[in-house]
Amino acid sequence: MAYQSPKLTRIGLAGLAVMGQNLALNIAEKGFPISVYNRTTSKVDETVERAKKEGNLPVYGFHDPESFVNSIQKPRVIIMLVKAGAPVDQTIKTLSAYMEKGDCIIDGGNEWYENTERREKAMAELGLQERLPANLVQAQRDYFGAHTYERVDIPGSFHTEWFKLAKKINN
Numbered sequence: 790m791a792y793q794s795p796k797l798t799r800i801g802l803a804g805l806a807v808m809g810q811n812l813a814l815n816i817a818e819k820g821f822p823i824s825v826y827n828r829t830t831s832k833v834d835e836t837v838e839r840a841k842k843e844g845n846l847p848v849y850g851f852h853d854p855e856s857f858v859n860s861i862q863k864p865r866v867i868i869m870l871v872k873a874g875a876p877v878d879q880t881i882k883t884l885s886a887y888m889e890k891g892d893c894i895i896d897g898g899n900e901w902y903e904n905t906e907r908r909e910k911a912m913a914e915l916g917l918q919e920r921l922p923a924n925l926v927q928a929q930r931d932y933f934g935a936h937t938y939e940r941v942d943i944p945g946s947f948h949t950e951w952f953k954l955a956k957k958i959n960n
């Protein structure tokens with residue numbers, strides 16, 4: 790199932806809990822059309838709904854892994870943000886069934902490095918890439934930031950335009 794299907798999106802994100810949902814919204818807010826997928830489909834609907842409410846952001850939700858993978862431009866890049874351990878293996882298995890040579894999965898979660906090394910080897914045999922480039926993940930977090938956050942002193946949900954703030958401070 791797809792919502793407002795675009796031609797092809799720039800990137801995909803699988804795993805729409807706290808981290809994935811907010812990173813997807815931030816990537817979309819920076820102008821990159823993004824496809825999103827989650828094992829439990831209600832989180833896909835929730836993310837798309839948030840994207841609409843938070844400024845009609847280009848977030849496209851998919852309930853099945855095949856149409857999710859097919860919605861991304863080639864070579865495909867998919868950021869995965871699921872619980873470390875077995876869920877990562879299960880998600881890679883689900884997605885890689887539809888991915889092609891040259892495509893790449895970035896594990897954005899906090900995974901034990903030996904698991905990542907094992908997966909890199911297994912993926913290379915399929916002609917795919919699996920990476921946990923800590924510097925890249927950190928750079929993404931720094932660039933895209935947290936979409937919304939809560940404060941301990943005031944109730945509600947807050948969003949800060951970090952780049953605008955940095956420009957203001959530097960001027």
Ligand SMILES: NC(=O)c1ccc[n+]([C@@H]2O[C@H](COP(=O)([O-])OP(=O)(O)OC[C@H]3O[C@@H](n4cnc5c(N)ncnc54)[C@H](OP(=O)(O)O)[C@@H]3O)[C@@H](O)[C@H]2O)c1
Nearest residue numbers: 804805806807808809828829870871872873876879898899
């Ligand atoms: N939360 C934070 O502040 C934070 C900060 C830094 C890093 N991280 C890291 O970022 C990653 C994501 O964190 P998170 O807090 O957003 O999520 P999380 O609570 O670690 O994981 C929930 C996500 O994993 C999926 N999942 C769980 N078991 C699965 C399985 N067997 N097959 C497929 N998917 C499965 C869930 O899908 P369902 O909805 O279908 O259950 C959901 O999308 C983790 O590695 C975490 O350690 C988190």
